[in-house]
Ligand code: PLP
């Protein structure tokens with residue numbers, strides 16, 4: 001049966017971690033995978049999660065099945081975090097939010113549902129994008145192309161190219177957009193540019209699928225949802241995938257959701273019923289623990305306050321590491337990389353070539369992706385100087 005099964009290539013990002021783990025050098029640094037690390041270089045357990053966990057343990061509950069569309073208090077929280085607590089779209093019953101296995105699961109539920117609705121649609125992702133976008137929508141049965149996004153020569157966004165590609169798209173094309181903290185480049189559109197994208201999406205009748213995997217990592221929780229809220233205020237339909245992997249540090253618990261904006265409450269009820277079939281035929285119903293943790297934190301004003309201040313701390317720490325990397329690069333003779341301080345989110349497209357990235361890895365044990373992406377959220381006071389001098393060596397040497 002399996003004699004013709006081919007060896008699949010490793011995940012381009014998670015494969016970097018495997019190489020890092022096999023490296024014996026003590027100075028090695030893993031800037032490959034997008035996982036936040038604290039000032040001591042460890043993945044933190046957030047204090048708000050720890051307290052919520054203690055509370056849940058003090059009052060242990062039986063583990064029955066959750067409803068197919070998820071824990072109701074959790075999905076209501078997600079809807080408010082994304083669309084705003086006072087959004088009329090929520091009171092009008094236009095938003096369907098279904099619990100999913102991480103942000104990836106949210107994307108997949110949305111993709112499988114969209115495939116039922118319009119099998120012939122094309123999906124457009126940014127060039128470049130998170131690699132899993134292409135793989136996931138392809139596996140869901142879509143033909144996936146890209147729109148221009150990053151211009152290596154200009155070291156920034158090719159906005160004219162992006163607008164031209166979106167304008168040329170057929171009506172009904174599904175457009176995957178990074179709502180904030182673009183992965184992998186670290187370059188986001190400004191608000192005027194987003195408004196122009198929205199004009200094109202509306203005029204060309206495109207279907208936006210906003211990926212909100214880093215809410216709270218750019219400016220703040222509400223600001224980072226601005227794109228979703230602005231699109232939602234003008235469009236009949238849109239999709240948004242949420243993830244609490246990064247902003248709650250709940251990577252392994254697989255806590256996410258997909259929200260679908262509908263034209264009215266009746267349409268929302270029909271869409272919900274179809275999304276429930278997608279859930280049922282994939283995993284029947286979602287897991288309890290992670291959603292319970294998020295709902296516990298968000299339901300308690302004190303825990304919520306702890307969460308937002310911890311999130312602010314993480315965002316600020318990343319920003320200070322960007323500034324520190326830029327200044328240490330300048331001191332080491334690479335002043336032209338000041339853009340790392342301007343980019344946002346967990347990642348930075350370093351501008352280094354594949355060869356330079358391989359040299360960083362082989363000669364210095366500094367691991368980024370082949371394409372030149374580094375996770376700045378893994379920098380700290382103890383490794384930033386070493387990373388800067390290593391980069392300077394491969395750039396100048
Ligand atoms: N979308 C983007 C752009 C991401 O970078 C990630 C990162 O993991 C995800 C989705 C998936 O998030 P999750 O781990 O919650 O599935």
Ligand code: TYF
Pocket residue numbers: 011013014032033034035130132183
């Ligand atoms: O881009 C990243 O590093 C994160 C984590 O298949 C990730 O989004 C990477 C690869 C993958 C799943 C998650």
